[in-house]
Amino acid sequence: MRAVFDDKTIRVYQAYSDAIADSALANGTFASPPFKMERMTWVKPSFLWMMYRAGWGLKDPGQTHILAIDISRAGFDWALANSCPSHPTPGISQQEWERQKHQSPVRIQWDPERDLRLQPLSHHAIQIGLGRQAVALYVNEWIQRISDVTSLAHEVHALVEKEKFDEARAALPKEIPYSPQMASATN
Template sequence: MFRVRAHHTDSTITVYQAYRPEIGRVAARTGRFPSSWKRDRMTWIKPSFLWMMYRCGWGGKEGQETVLAIEISRAGFVWALRRACLSHHVPALHGDQASWRRQLRRAPTRVQWDPERDLRLDPLPYRSLQLGLAGEAAARYADEWIVGIEDVTPLARQIYAHVRAGELDRAAGLLPEERPYPLGADVLAHLRP
C-alpha cells in the first residue's frame, strides 16, 4: 500500500532528517539551516519517524547524529509532490526509459517508496514515502516552507533504550503520532507504482 502517514496539523506536516551536530544543532536553535547546509545537493525528507530511525541508526550513524523533526507547510509539501517524479522507472506511468529520464531530470523533486519499519526496524508490509528535494524545491524548503525545527535526538535515544531493553510498549508510547495524511488522488496518481 502506498500512502503517506505523518504527524500533521491543519496547516503543517512533520518530516525528519538527520545531520552532523554542527548543522543539526544550529538548525534546531535558529529554526533555519546554517550557511554550511548545501543547497546544491538533493536533500531527502521523511514523514516517517521510524523510517528515519532505520536510515540514521537511531542517530548513531556518522554524519547523522542529530535527528531533526522539521515542521513544514502543507502547501509546500503538496507543491513538492505535484512536481515529483518517481526515482525508478515504471513503464505504465512513464512509458519508455528515455521519457522517464527526461521527467526525472526536469523534476525538482523525487519520490521513493520504501518499506515502513517497526520498532525493531524490521520491514513492514506497506510503504513509506521519502521525498528528495533539489534546486528550486530545496530552496523553497529551506527559505519558505519551514515553520519550526526541533532536535528530537534525545527522544530517539530514549525510544531506542526501551527497544533494547525489550520494552516495546513503552517505546511505542513515545512515538510521534503518525496517521494517514489527507491527499487528493490527483496528487499521488503519478507517484504510485
C-alpha cells in the first residue's frame, strides 16, 4: 500500500456531493446531516484509485468534490488491525468469514491500482470500509484536516487529456510505501 503520510497522519480520499463536502470543509469533519453516520464509508489512500472511482470528480453529482482527509496514523492503524476482508478469501470457510465480518468494524478490499489513464496496474490499492463503530471514531477522533483537492483532480485530468503525462505525474500527490506504526490508541 502506498499513501501520503508523515509521522502523525495519513491521507485518505473520498468523493462527495456539494452538500456533504461543503459541510465537512466548514466543520473540519463530517457532520450529520448531511453525512450519514450509520452508513459504511469507504476511504482510499490512493489518489489515482479515487480518480478511477469518481471519474476525476466528473462521474456523477454525488462525487463532484474530491476530499483529502488527513487522519491520525493511530486511527488508521486501528482500522487495519480491526478489519476483515470484504469478501471470503481462499482458505477461509464462508462460516468463518461471516463470523469475522460480524465481529469486525472495518472491511478491507484490494483492487487493481490505476495509472494516469485509469487503466489497471498489476499491483493493488486498498479500500477501507468503516462500519458504524469505526465511522464514529473517524469523524470524532481521527480526522485532523480536510482539504478540497477537486481542482487538483481536474488539473491532472486536463494534463492527461492533453497527453502531458510527465506534467500530470509531477502534479500527483507523492505516495510512498506505508508501514503501520502498530499503535494501540485510537486517536
